Amino acid sequence: MELSRFPRRKYTPYVTPIEPMNRLSQELGGSVNLFIKRDDQLGLTGGGNKTRKLEFAMADALLKGADTIITCGAVQSNHCRLTLSACIQENLKCILVLEERVPGSYHKDASGNNYLFQLLGAEQIVVVGLGEAPQKVQEMAAELREAQGRNVYCVPGGASNEIGALGYCACAAEIQNQIFEDTSLPRMDYLVTASGSGGTHAGLAAAMYALRSSIKVVGISTRHPEDVQTAHIHALADKTLKFATGDGTLDLPTEKVVVKDAYVGPGYSLPTEGMQEAVTLFARKEGILLDPVYTGKAAAGLIDLVRSNYFEPGSNVLFLHTGGAPSLYHYMPIDTNLPVAGATSKVANDSDEKKSD
Ligand SMILES: Cc1ncc(COP(=O)(O)O)c(C=O)c1O
Incomplete structure (x- = not known):
């Protein structure tokens, strides 16, 4: 190897x-x-793991002269965050197609990775239903090539090829x-x-x-x-x-x-x-x-x-x-009060706080 x-x-x-x-x-x-x-x-x-995969995916994109990357993932996709981050470093435009795998799970103002998509500045974010993302990626790539002459490189979901x-x-x-x-x-x-x-x-x-x-x-x-x-x-x-x-x-x-x-x-x-x-x-x-x-x-x-x-x-x-x-x-709250072996602390509630004041 x-x-x-x-x-x-x-x-x-x-x-x-x-x-x-x-x-x-x-x-x-x-x-x-x-x-x-x-x-x-x-x-x-x-x-996170996508960083290692993107080292090879982005090198391939650059070799092919790409100016725009389109990729897809779930509404809280770590892969989309990291692809966007790599695009910033490589000075490429980045479009994200987010797939609502759980109906109603996309919220424009959600925190976590969704917030980071906005902070890092994706060129465009498109939300589609379960299973629709790969086709949408190809359609958008074809449109951008035809209408704007862009050189679009599609990174598959999770960069898993x-x-x-x-x-x-x-x-x-x-x-x-x-x-x-x-x-x-x-x-x-x-x-x-x-x-x-x-x-x-x-x-x-x-x-x-x-x-x-x-x-x-x-x-x-x-x-x-x-x-x-x-x-x-x-x-x-x-x-x-x-x-x-x-x-x-x-x-x-x-x-x-x-x-x-x-x-x-x-x-x-x-x-x-x-x-x-x-x-x-x-x-x-x-x-x-x-x-x-x-x-x-x-x-x-x-x-x-x-x-x-x-x-x-x-x-x-x-x-x-x-x-x-x-x-x-984004996914808070994790229930930290579930019985957890070896957990010594419990989140204090209001009355606990008053008692210890
Ligand atoms: C934090 C994290 N761990 C593990 C995985 C799974 O890795 P893979 O998609 O290569 O199976 C993902 C995929 O998005 C991820 O975001």
């Missing part, structure tokens, strides 16, 4: 840290050692090298990640295989049932493997794609108790902010897999923090 063959822009001038989560490991019984890869600290506005997934091939190589270089880090047995539009999961699965790594990648679905997500990730990971290695005969074995779907709850972006517990536990045990839509549900999966002894005792388990915290401010 020679990633230097591909054009790349660089948006993070450092390697993201791998940190032990000793207090959380202890809290969950101490049978496994939990670590976290801090991709929430990647570059561009607010960080074989070009964007190269960002997570690069991350797999980074993790392998980081563990080699930092002798205080143990070998990892598992890598747990959110699995949404799929470029992150697919890039990691493809590259861990290409690199002959023994780290097992586990994807926690944030939207689709296991069979649908597994088929999607396998197809994208296989395509990415062939693209990244340049070896069209190399096939990704099906068992290299593992998806768990038990943590989606009632649907994409809708809260679950597990998510709320995970967000609260990460905050209170490690001081780390998760987001309610992706990393909160992925962490709920991580926590449940630890509690149900999915990982062999003594395993080293690396959780990928894919970012997304800006949306936490």
